[in-house]
Amino acid sequence: MTPQGNFMVAAPIRPGAETDLRALLATLNSGPGVVDPANPVLPFGLYERLHVARLVILVDETLGDLALYNTGLPDAPLWLVFLGDCDGAGAAMLGEFAARSGAGLRCIFSHCIGFDAGSDLLAWMLRHSRAPAACYVNWVGRTVRQIHEEAALRSALRTWLSQNDNSLAGASARDIHHRLAAHQRAAGPALTPSAQTPAGWHVRHVLNLIGVPLALLMLSPLLIVGAPVFLFVLRARETTDAVITPRPDPAHVAKLAEIEDRQASNQFSAFGHVKPGNFRLWTLIFVFWVLDFSLRHLYTRGRLARVGTIHFARWVFLDNRRRLLFASNYDGSLDSYMDDFINKVAYGLNLVFSNGIGYPRTSWLLLGGAKHELPFKYFLRRHQVPTQVWYKAYPDLTAADLAGNTMIREGLERAAMSEDEARAWLALI
Amino acid sequence: MAGVDMSAVEFSDMQGLLYTGYGNLTDACFLVLTIAAPEAARAWLATAPVTTADQRDVAAAVQVALTSAGMHALGVSQAVIDGFSAEFLGGMAGQESRSRRLGDVGINAPSRWEWGAVPPHALLLLYAKPGALASLRQSVETTAFAKAFTTLRVLDTTDMGGYEPFGFKDGVSQPHIDWHGDRTPGEEAILPYGNLISVGEFVLGYPNEYGQYTDRPFVGTADPKCQDLGRNGSYLVLRELHQDVRAFWRFAASQAAEATTFAESMVGRRRDGAPLEEAGVAIQGVAADDLARNGFTYAADTAGLRCPVGAHVRRANPRTGDIPGAPLGTLATLVKMLGIFQPDLRDDLIAASRFHRLLRRGREFGVQLSPEAAVRPDAPDPQAGLHFICLNANIARQFEFIQNAWLSSGKFAGLGDESDPLTGNRDTADAFSVPQPNGVRRRFAAMPPFVTVAGGAYFFLPGVRALRYFAGAAPL
Numbered sequence: 001m002t003p004q005g006n007f008m009v010a011a012p013i014r015p016g017a018e019t020d021l022r023a024l025l026a027t028l029n030s031g032p033g034v035v036d037p038a039n040p041v042l043p044f045g046l047y048e049r050l051h052v053a054r055l056v057i058l059v060d061e062t063l064g065d066l067a068l069y070n071t072g073l074p075d076a077p078l079w080l081v082f083l084g085d086c087d088g089a090g091a092a093m094l095g096e097f098a099a100r101s102g103a104g105l106r107c108i109f110s111h112c113i114g115f116d117a118g119s120d121l122l123a124w125m126l127r128h129s130r131a132p133a134a135c136y137v138n139w140v141g142r143t144v145r146q147i148h149e150e151a152a153l154r155s156a157l158r159t160w161l162s163q164n165d166n167s168l169a170g171a172s173a174r175d176i177h178h179r180l181a182a183h184q185r186a187a188g189p190a191l192t193p194s195a196q197t198p199a200g201w202h203v204r205h206v207l208n209l210i211g212v213p214l215a216l217l218m219l220s221p222l223l224i225v226g227a228p229v230f231l232f233v234l235r236a237r238e239t240t241d242a243v244i245t246p247r248p249d250p251a252h253v254a255k256l257a258e259i260e261d262r263q264a265s266n267q268f269s270a271f272g273h274v275k276p277g278n279f280r281l282w283t284l285i286f287v288f289w290v291l292d293f294s295l296r297h298l299y300t301r302g303r304l305a306r307v308g309t310i311h312f313a314r315w316v317f318l319d320n321r322r323r324l325l326f327a328s329n330y331d332g333s334l335d336s337y338m339d340d341f342i343n344k345v346a347y348g349l350n351l352v353f354s355n356g357i358g359y360p361r362t363s364w365l366l367l368g369g370a371k372h373e374l375p376f377k378y379f380l381r382r383h384q385v386p387t388q389v390w391y392k393a394y395p396d397l398t399a400a401d402l403a404g405n406t407m408i409r410e411g412l413e414r415a416a417m418s419e420d421e422a423r424a425w426l427a428l429i
Numbered sequence: 430m431a432g433v434d435m436s437a438v439e440f441s442d443m444q445g446l447l448y449t450g451y452g453n454l455t456d457a458c459f460l461v462l463t464i465a466a467p468e469a470a471r472a473w474l475a476t477a478p479v480t481t482a483d484q485r486d487v488a489a490a491v492q493v494a495l496t497s498a499g500m501h502a503l504g505v506s507q508a509v510i511d512g513f514s515a516e517f518l519g520g521m522a523g524q525e526s527r528s529r530r531l532g533d534v535g536i537n538a539p540s541r542w543e544w545g546a547v548p549p550h551a552l553l554l555l556y557a558k559p560g561a562l563a564s565l566r567q568s569v570e571t572t573a574f575a576k577a578f579t580t581l582r583v584l585d586t587t588d589m590g591g592y593e594p595f596g597f598k599d600g601v602s603q604p605h606i607d608w609h610g611d612r613t614p615g616e617e618a619i620l621p622y623g624n625l626i627s628v629g630e631f632v633l634g635y636p637n638e639y640g641q642y643t644d645r646p647f648v649g650t651a652d653p654k655c656q657d658l659g660r661n662g663s664y665l666v667l668r669e670l671h672q673d674v675r676a677f678w679r680f681a682a683s684q685a686a687e688a689t690t691f692a693e694s695m696v697g698r699r700r701d702g703a704p705l706e707e708a709g710v711a712i713q714g715v716a717a718d719d720l721a722r723n724g725f726t727y728a729a730d731t732a733g734l735r736c737p738v739g740a741h742v743r744r745a746n747p748r749t750g751d752i753p754g755a756p757l758g759t760l761a762t763l764v765k766m767l768g769i770f771q772p773d774l775r776d777d778l779i780a781a782s783r784f785h786r787l788l789r790r791g792r793e794f795g796v797q798l799s800p801e802a803a804v805r806p807d808a809p810d811p812q813a814g815l816h817f818i819c820l821n822a823n824i825a826r827q828f829e830f831i832q833n834a835w836l837s838s839g840k841f842a843g844l845g846d847e848s849d850p851l852t853g854n855r856d857t858a859d860a861f862s863v864p865q866p867n868g869v870r871r872r873f874a875a876m877p878p879f880v881t882v883a884g885g886a887y888f889f890l891p892g893v894r895a896l897r898y899f900a901g902a903a904p905l
Contacts, residue, residue: 257526305768400843426868
């Protein structure tokens with residue numbers, strides 16, 4: 001099994017260099033919102049282990065919100081972030097980028113503070129790397145290669161079924177399963193066996209699985225004693241924290257919409273401020289700790305809680321944990337994504353984002369919040385940042401497609417099935 | 430949101446179309462208008478003979494709706510107009526991104542429409558008893574009217590006896606509006622599929638399915654009753670859909686020996702409106718005498734053996750509860766909400782239908798061609814179709830969501846590469862599949878288009894007070 005890794009390089013843009021950088025990043029696209037995978041600057045399509053990647057200039061339209069807390073973020077840097085998800089370690093991916101697209105990346109990062117012609121590109125990228133506070137992988141272990149092979153398999157099985165339509169009319173599902181398996185062995189597309197899991201991964205995985213609950217258990221006396229105080233302070237803040245959910249500026253929405261709904265999936269990049277003070281910061285750190293554990297152990301096979309349309313997502317702190325970036329890759333339009341948030345995982349959104357300035361009012365950290373439909377939708381749109389370049393290695397495939405394809409491959413490789421199982425399996429093709 | 434006083438539903442301020450489709454007024458026509466003279470238009474609107482929802486059993490009905498461009502033309506202040514929803518302000522054809530989401534690309538692109546690429550200003554809907562439409566038009570289209578408005582397009586209709594041009598019973602299923610406030614779903618409610626839907630999903634100024642009020646413009650006046658400019662109004666979506674009846678039935682006949690059965694599997698109902706699923710299940714908001722037609726969900730047919738998952742009516746309303754499947758106990762609900770221990774990855778893709786319902790008020794037009802006649806080689810090709818009209822309070826979450834995520838998406842419910850067999854734009858995806866008893870999905874690829882869009886716009890169907898405000902005649 002090949003676990004997925006991620007990378008993120010974050011660097012402040014040199015004053016005055018933003019316009020040039022935008023012009024350069026636009027050349028990576030073949031049109032608004034659509035990357036050219038073979039563009040000469042950073043030909044994403046070359047990288048066979050790369051699932052998704054993006055380059056974003058984190059323009060913060062909400063800096064003014066800090067005034068409500070009588071604070072500000074003077075000298076707030078204008079960040080350029082380059083992030084992505086891949087098979088294997090993120091650092092290795094950066095190494096591959098540096099080796100094969102060094103010139104293009106140098107060109108991009110030359111717009112950032114502290115990068116010059118003499119810089120060692122890889123060392124510089126590693127030095128400017130940011131680890132996520134939590135990250136989500138739709139299907140841990142499923143590689144880009146596997147995704148392409150399974151899509152080809154489904155297509156081949158479909159072709160065979162339509163070509164043999166007449167001879168299948170009276171056949172049982174099990175019989176058809178047998179025949180498809182025989183056809184695959186004889187003339188089917190290649191299916192690469194799963195690679196060896198990297199040494200130490202399982203050990204670290206199990207240590208985390210045991211360690212986090214153990215730590216929680218050890219902390220529990222403290223947590224129990226602290227809970228009433230925590231809840232008291234929480235309620236006090238929840239009833240007084242400012243809610244900032246004006247209708248987003250139509251020009252801002254138009255910029256975002258222009259690059260959306262071009263393919264089966266969309267990107268989402270949002271940027272905002274953590275509420276000032278230690279209370280919200282430590283609440284957030286604790287929430288991320290629990291979230292990270294859930295994402296490692298519970299939500300590893302096709303869905304994040306009830307949501308089955310997210311490919312990769314991550315939360316990353318910036319500016320000494322004063323600002324938070326949320327970046328995700330999801331299927332369908334933003335409106336259906338937000339409806340899923342509200343109707344299926346409002347509690348999860350509330351846990352994290354209610355610690356951000358301006359979020360709709362929550363109760364007990366879990367209730368309300370995202371359930372305030374229109375304020376929540378305005379909040380998300382207002383914090384969303386246009387993504388300059390976005391790449392997805394399998395633009396036509398949704399997470400549901402990928403899950404279906406994987407189930408088809410797994411079913412095909414099974415020696416025997418009951419008639420019911422075979423019927424349900426055939427229905428996937 | 431307990432204790433909402435629904436006795437306060439103001440039918441006398443509401444246009445009648447929200448309450449009834451005027452089914453017995455079989456003759457109808459819709460006039461798409463631009464404002465030629467604002468002053469004259471305001472004067473006409475100030476006294477426009479609008480039929481309200483408290484007027485029942487009328488012999489004729491007149492309804493008036495405006496686009497945002499129409500409000501501009503009337504001279505309504507920008508601040509007031511900006512209080513309407515972004516979709517309404519943008520218009521159906523105003524932004525490429527919206528056209529992409531609606532499937533209005535390729536042969537359906539607004540640049541090819543017969544009207545609507547440039548938004549009209551107003552819509553006049555006229556309903557009359559058989560034979561009485563001409564005289565109604567005469568009484569409405571006065572000299573003053575002709576001075577005020579230019580008629581951009583007359584959308585005539587045909588009474589096809591409750592059937593649409595492909596030959597299927599139309600308007601079989603509608604949400605039942607909870608006028609009496611029998612239920613008050615709050616923010617945290619988890620409900621099974623029901624057909625009783627909050628007033629606020631269709632009428633602005635009342636609580637919706639989240640127990641909240643949809644945004645709308647307010648104006649400052651002394652009378653609090655008059656400040657809510659959205660109250661008793663609704664967004665009216667109109668699309669002129671051309672149906673290629675010959676192509677539909679010829680395709681059905683070319684693919685299956687039983688053309689009717691195959692066509693019914695594309696539609697998801699029998700031609701007479703009977704469901705493909707076993708009906709008779711009690712559902713809140715489905716009347717006892719309607720159980721045979723609407724007393725069903727698809728929960729027991731996840732494979733689509735009786736009704737294909739991609740069938741038109743199943744896409745348009747998948748009849749799912751907030752948590753799909755059979756009702757669960759508290760613990761099971763919690764487990765489901767956390768999304769753990771669930772092997773089937775697709776059973777929860779489509780949920781909470783109650784947030785995506787439409788009140789349909791469309792009318793057929795053109796010449797009816799029977800399926801038998803349509804397949805004959807020398808069949809005529811008369812124009813026919815549907816003036817699709819629906820009412821909703823949140824265009825983005827209702828009409829656009831259904832049109833985008835459910836109807837035109839090639840990825841509905843994990844299907845992968847199918848489009849709506851009836852209305853789908855084949856640029857996105859062009860397949861349809863019917864599961865066979867042995868599990869194999871019989872696939873129909875490279876389907877031709879059967880429905881094309883020839884025009885459309887987003888209107889606002891105001892309450893009477895608001896209409897008079899727009900006319901500038903009454904200080905609201």
